[in-house]
Amino acid sequence: xxxxxxxxxxxxxxxxxxxxxxxxxxxxxxxxxxxxxxxxxxxxxxxxxxxxxxxxxxxxxxxxxxxxxxxxxxxxxxxxxxxxxxxxxxxxxxxxxxxxxxxxxxxxxxxxxxxxxxxxxxxxxxxxxxxxxxxxxxxxxxxxxxxxxxxxxxxxxxxxxxxxxxxxxxxxxxxxxxxxxxxxxxxxxxxxxxxxxxxxxxxxxxxxxxxxxxxxxxxxxxxxxxxxxxxxxxxxxxxxxxxxxxxxxxxxxxxxxxxxxxxxxxxxxxxxxxxxxxxxxxxxx
Amino acid sequence: xxxxxxxxxxxxxxxxxxxxxxxxxxxxxxxxxxxxxxxxxxxxxxxxxxxxxxxxxxxxxxxxxxxxxxxxxxxxxxxxxxxxxxxxxxxxxxxxxxxxxxxxxxxxxxxxxxxxxxxxxxxxxxxxxxxxxxxxxxxxxxxxxxxxxxxxxxxxxxxxxxxxxxxxxxxxxxxxxxxxxxxxxxxxxxxxxxxxxxxxxxxxxxxxxxxxxxxxxxxxxxxxxxxxxxxxxxxxxxxxxxxxxxxxxxxxxxxxxxxxxxxxxxxxxxxxxxxxxxxxxxxxxxxxxxxxx
Numbered sequence: 001x002x003x004x005x006x007x008x009x010x011x012x013x014x015x016x017x018x019x020x021x022x023x024x025x026x027x028x029x030x031x032x033x034x035x036x037x038x039x040x041x042x043x044x045x046x047x048x049x050x051x052x053x054x055x056x057x058x059x060x061x062x063x064x065x066x067x068x069x070x071x072x073x074x075x076x077x078x079x080x081x082x083x084x085x086x087x088x089x090x091x092x093x094x095x096x097x098x099x100x101x102x103x104x105x106x107x108x109x110x111x112x113x114x115x116x117x118x119x120x121x122x123x124x125x126x127x128x129x130x131x132x133x134x135x136x137x138x139x140x141x142x143x144x145x146x147x148x149x150x151x152x153x154x155x156x157x158x159x160x161x162x163x164x165x166x167x168x169x170x171x172x173x174x175x176x177x178x179x180x181x182x183x184x185x186x187x188x189x190x191x192x193x194x195x196x197x198x199x200x201x202x203x204x205x206x207x208x209x210x211x212x213x214x215x216x217x218x219x220x221x222x223x224x225x226x227x228x229x230x231x232x233x234x235x236x237x238x239x240x241x242x243x244x245x246x247x248x249x250x251x252x253x254x255x256x257x258x259x260x261x262x263x264x265x266x267x268x269x270x271x272x273x274x275x276x277x278x279x280x281x282x283x284x285x
Numbered sequence: 286x287x288x289x290x291x292x293x294x295x296x297x298x299x300x301x302x303x304x305x306x307x308x309x310x311x312x313x314x315x316x317x318x319x320x321x322x323x324x325x326x327x328x329x330x331x332x333x334x335x336x337x338x339x340x341x342x343x344x345x346x347x348x349x350x351x352x353x354x355x356x357x358x359x360x361x362x363x364x365x366x367x368x369x370x371x372x373x374x375x376x377x378x379x380x381x382x383x384x385x386x387x388x389x390x391x392x393x394x395x396x397x398x399x400x401x402x403x404x405x406x407x408x409x410x411x412x413x414x415x416x417x418x419x420x421x422x423x424x425x426x427x428x429x430x431x432x433x434x435x436x437x438x439x440x441x442x443x444x445x446x447x448x449x450x451x452x453x454x455x456x457x458x459x460x461x462x463x464x465x466x467x468x469x470x471x472x473x474x475x476x477x478x479x480x481x482x483x484x485x486x487x488x489x490x491x492x493x494x495x496x497x498x499x500x501x502x503x504x505x506x507x508x509x510x511x512x513x514x515x516x517x518x519x520x521x522x523x524x525x526x527x528x529x530x531x532x533x534x535x536x537x538x539x540x541x542x543x544x545x546x547x548x549x550x551x552x553x554x555x556x557x558x559x560x561x562x563x564x565x566x567x568x569x570x571x572x573x574x575x576x577x578x
Contacts, residue, residue, distance in 0.1 A: 009403050016394025016457050017413055023450040024415045027427045034430070041433060089314065096315045103322035109559040111511040113531045114548045118329035121336060121541070126347040128328060142347070160325075214417075221420025224513060228535045238422040242518070245426055258423040265420055 034255035075158035173207035395460030440524035463497020
């Protein structure tokens, strides 16, 4: 490349990619630096491992990390497990498939806070779900579903919001498989399960990995669903980080939680994606 | 002479299956799924509409399945007594500004991705996705530290900057596809016929770019209106947006009918815009168009 061409491309990339690198890089740098005692907004800045020691030693951090990982793993795997059969079913257009597809994708258009509110209405103590249960005689009195201790409400909301995304990615990938390939497998005697294991799953693994990564990162960093519908006895990582920063102004400790959350997002997302590839490669054999 | 039609084997006509046989498992699945989808969407949204219309003079409690009295009083009350009008103004000034700024910032990078080959292009394209893989609240909190240390005290400018960076990946992707759809033979033909730069842009570039530009503007607009983390961490309490108001009604100050009103104010325009976007994306089909180079 000539110097002129290099400069042209650099100039073109600067306002978009350049800005992203500067901003995201700065945010990452500040989070890491603050976690080690640097870049303090007030007071002295000096290297210190105290903040890491304090946070990692607290019981609350361990609970938050485990809880966020639990919500993220279940949400990512659950979304894929629901979306795969639907994507395969809608591989070929059929009467009503457009309507079904649109209805399934609709939650994608609903902001997270609105989704949480809609859910709270349905599961409220005197909400429609409890009324239905009492009407059918399944229960005698309303049940308290909101802020359940196991985080099932948050998982339901994550599935409601994220399954359409997985469906969108998987439908595109499944529809990209040619009929000849599937028909050849069928002619060779492969049943529906074998066709999925040996043909469809290996050919759509990239879309599945993309869905797993996006959903895991989003669910691990969740704040809105947790605050509105999550258990009150444990905080998610994002909630814990905001709590440290806003309630006590403990920027350094919030930074430790933030860096740990980024670590969880990275390790968890890549781990799930790698596991998916390994599993499918195993199935292919 | 024997015609072809005389010799061609006649395929045996398949007997028409009885109606009950045509009711296949697939049809049954569609019916079940449609029912689930109705419960999935109609019930929650229906309840939000009913709660927003609940008259303040009555209470809606068990065993009432429907509200005892309906009126627009809640809508009027929320409009007159809360900061919703200001939040609406803030959101609807911020979002179009973010959309235009993001488009302007994204276009040169998208042009480079679509029209130039250079070493490290693949890595550069992956790096543009960085804002999507950093958890939203981590970005929001440490971005607030950054703007504090830079001495930027304007909430509007701060959120504008953060939103522009957050949503650049969408705009870059959409505009890359749009630029790769520009046909160079058309540009050359227009040039050979003596067209001015403006005429070349109008006939060769604009038809390919227009769907991408509109899609980018709409998707960034919607994302900015909905975004909560940055708006809450950086903007609160002085600069309120619609999600910030909704959060206040869902948190410490849980007022169900008011939250219903704000939810509908937030979601209805976005759904309408999304429907428009889907039409645009279908016409441009950027998801399935390969990026050149």
